[in-house]
Amino acid sequence: MMTKFKRSLAATVAVLGVLSVGLGAAQADDSAKDWSTIRIGSEGAYPPFNFLSPSGELQGFDIDIAKALCDHMKVKCDFVAQDWDGAIPALQNGKFDAFIASMSITEERLKQIDFTNKYYNTPGALAVAKDSTIADLQPASFDGKTVGVQGSTTHAQAVEKFLPDADEKVYPTAEEYQLDMANGRLDGVSDDIVVLSKWLESEAGACCKILGSFPADEAIYGKGAGIGLRKGDEKLKKMFNDAIVAIRADGTYKQIQDKYFKFDVYGK
Structure with missing residues (x-):
């Protein structure tokens, strides 16, 4: 019995060691990755922030902001329609790299995923x-x-x-x-x-x-609507945060905002 227990314990330690190395590698991969292509998920059922056109194309404020951020980062972005209820598991499982769909930054969600800084905040x-x-x-x-x-x-x-x-x-x-x-x-x-x-x-x-x-x-x-990201994707998070600051500074954000709203949606 003791031998079996020791073998089981050794196997468990080995598995944990592999998982630890794997998690470390995943975080290191983000630092090394060039992020030349980013997959972005959005709901497509929350107008005017995100909705589907008659042809099935994702449109709306969230989408235009996402495209502006991608243009500033000089990356190619592919968009994926995703039902709201399954968004966090889909992000965690790698269906897409970022979720941009008016998701509020809350403590409960931060236990599961990471967020950029807010890109708008309305009551x-x-x-x-x-x-x-x-x-x-x-x-x-x-x-x-x-x-x-x-x-x-x-x-x-x-x-x-x-x-x-x-x-x-x-x-x-x-x-x-x-x-x-x-x-x-x-x-x-x-x-x-x-x-x-x-x-x-x-x-x-x-x-x-x-x-x-x-x-x-x-x-x-929470603290407003942010871009949902997987835990550990720190380089991607910084890219998005820097781009949010940039499009607000150069007037791009206001141009997009004025297309949809008659007031400032960024908030305090």
């Missing part, structure tokens, strides 16, 4: 029907009311915290909760204020109005 808000009797964002006003949100988002967490008595209904995409809201199946919906504002400007969003915005709770919303 979360809640919209209701134009004829709604709900007058404010007080918890009592939403007692027994149904609020739609996209799953696995900071906005879902905000509803849980700020409207604990509401019945939260989770959807895979923003487009799906918007459809239910327009058809009168929900009492309210929560999302980024820009996403809601753009939706309300459309024919589909003519049903509704913004009731108000939630407090900027960093424990929920």
Whole structure:
């Protein structure tokens, strides 16, 4: 028994040693890699930040920012459409090298992946029907009311915290909760204020109005939207961070921002 235990222990130590070397090599590979081609994942279902054109091409603010960053870094970027719920595992497993899809930098996500500095930061808000009797964002006003949100988002967490008595209904995409809201199946919906504002400007969003915005709770919303990266890809992280600073300094960021918004989305 002792012999088997010792052999098992030795084998375990050997495996751990190999894994340790492998992890070290992976980090060293990032330092040596030229990153001449970068695969970028994005959701494609969160307008105006990211969406799919009729031909299936990824477009939107996130995508234009990504292309500007790639141009500054002088690298070739290939884009991959990725469902939101599977984004972090897909990034970890190497389906793409960076995820640029309005993902907030939160402590919980930082346990799994790394992030660049923010590239924008806008508040979360809640919209209701134009004829709604709900007058404010007080918890009592939403007692027994149904609020739609996209799953696995900071906005879902905000509803849980700020409207604990509401019945939260989770959807895979923003487009799906918007459809239910327009058809009168929900009492309210929560999302980024820009996403809601753009939706309300459309024919589909003519049903509704913004009731108000939630407090900027960093424990929920994090430090803004950043570019998701694998742990250990430090060279790539620096490349992106330097490029974010550069496109803000040379006016490229503002040109892209003004294409989609009438106000500064970078935040403080």
